Amino acid sequence: MxxxxxxxxxxxxxxxxxxxxxxxxxxxxxxxxxxxxxxxxxxxxxxxxxxxxxxxxxxxxxxxxxxxxxxxxxxxxxxxxxxxxxxxxxxxxxxxxxxxxxxxxxxxxxxxxxxxxxxxxxxxxxxxxxxxxxxxxxxxxxxxxxxxxxxxxxxxxxxxxxxxxxxxxxxxxxxxxxxxxxxxxxxxxxxxxxxxxxxxxxxxxxxxxxxxxxxxxKESGSTGARSPLFYYYMTRNRLYFLKNFGRKVKWLKRFYSDFRGIAQFIKNDPCWGQKTRAITQGYLDFFRGRMGQRK
Missing domain, CATH: 3.90.550.60 (Spore Coat Polysaccharide Biosynthesis Protein SpsA; Chain A)
Structure with missing residues (x-):
């Protein structure tokens, strides 16, 4: 067995x-x-x-x-x-x-x-x-x-x-x-x-x-449901995943989707500032090659 x-x-x-x-x-x-x-x-x-x-x-x-x-x-x-x-x-x-x-x-x-x-x-x-x-x-x-x-x-x-x-x-x-x-x-x-x-x-x-x-x-026990930490890791790691495994990647579509999300936060979310910074830092850290735990 x-x-x-x-x-x-x-x-x-x-x-x-x-x-x-x-x-x-x-x-x-x-x-x-x-x-x-x-x-x-x-x-x-x-x-x-x-x-x-x-x-x-x-x-x-x-x-x-x-x-x-x-x-x-x-x-x-x-x-x-x-x-x-x-x-x-x-x-x-x-x-x-x-x-x-x-x-x-x-x-x-x-x-x-x-x-x-x-x-x-x-x-x-x-x-x-x-x-x-x-x-x-x-x-x-x-x-x-x-x-x-x-x-x-x-x-x-x-x-x-x-x-x-x-x-x-x-x-x-x-x-x-x-x-x-x-x-x-x-x-x-x-x-x-x-x-x-x-x-x-x-x-x-x-x-x-x-x-x-x-x-x-039970869902989202480690970062909280849709918290700024969630958006940071999802943003950065999706870019890293695309770099490694993407196929004919539509980078402009990716960027547009993320920044459209930021616009929705600004319009509707009281925590828009934190989430916007999280997504922005996700991009910056990816381009700087900063992976692993968020510093």
Whole structure:
């Protein structure tokens, strides 16, 4: 039976992590290990989680290394301890008992499947979709969560290849990681899993949406919903993604879209100043080659 390591990355969010881990403990898949990776939390998370889950493996990174950096540490550990599959799971999620079994079953039936992802509902709206597969516009860098905000009527209940799987719930097979390497830590936050999926596709692996695997997501636990920090990383990292993976990039369309967004902020958003500065700094840092964590 294949061994799966479930990596749950925590940063100042032990309450969510407790709920996530407790839901994972009810999984029906017979051979999994949970690994909590704490990204240098300052809210007492490490002591609380170690005390709450004394039998669960735990790594302290010592600093906030971002989504890619923290998860990469967990992935290295899992591979060194014999993992056949890695399941990256946001700490602000809860899982259904068969969620992992469904992902592994699909991967085992087709060795070309390198990455699989779940159907994801909003945590507080359990029949409303948050993610049913990802689409990328490689000309502009726009990404789309298919079905987001739609009431689930079964319209996405079929397995299919997609452009990307959200890092909220992403199963990766061992030989894929050994082939394409770990996630790019230059992103720090956002787009790193999207780039990883594109690299998987370019290496000949399939990236597959698995609707039988179901989880629930609280959304935006790390940066706040549409906060200035969100706009900074999304702006900068989208440009970085386009530089690395774009196809016939329509740069003027990209610039126009972002600055039209700024105009909308100025017109409608009381926090327009902060968000405008965030987008502007995202552009400046990209052109200066300043990646990683925002300084």
């Amino acid at each position: 294949n061994k799966v390591y479930i990596i749950v990355l925590n940063w100042n969010g032990w309450q969510d992590t407790v709920e996530c881990v407790e839901s994972c403990q009810k999984l029906t898949y017979p051979n999994f290990r949970i690994l909590i990776v704490d990204n240098g939390s300052s809210d007492g998370s490490e002591a609380i989680l170690r005390n709450r889950f004394p039998d669960i493996e735990f790594i302290q990174t010592g600093a906030n290394l971002g989504y890619a950096g923290g998860n990469n540490i967990g992935i290295r550990y899992a591979l060194a301890h014999g993992a056949d599959y890695i399941w990256l799971l946001n700490n602000d999620t809860t899982v259904t008992p068969d969620a992992l079994t469904a992902l592994v079953d699909v991967a085992e039936k087709n060795p070309q499947v390198g990455i699989g992802g779940s159907k994801i509902y909003f945590y507080n709206k359990p029949k409303t979709l948050w993610f049913a597969g990802g689409h990328i516009d490689f000309h502009s860098g726009e990404t789309l969560h298919m079905g987001m905000g739609d009431l689930d009527t079964g319209q996405f209940d079929y397995r299919r290849e997609v452009d990307y799987i959200t890092g909220c719930s992403l199963l990766a097979r061992r030989n894929l990681i050994e082939t394409i390497g770990l996630m790019d830590e230059e992103y720090f936050l956002y787009f790193e899993e999207t780039a990883w999926c594109v690299k998987a596709s370019l290496a000949g692996y399939k990236v597959v949406f698995v609707p039988e695997s179901v989880i629930y997501h």
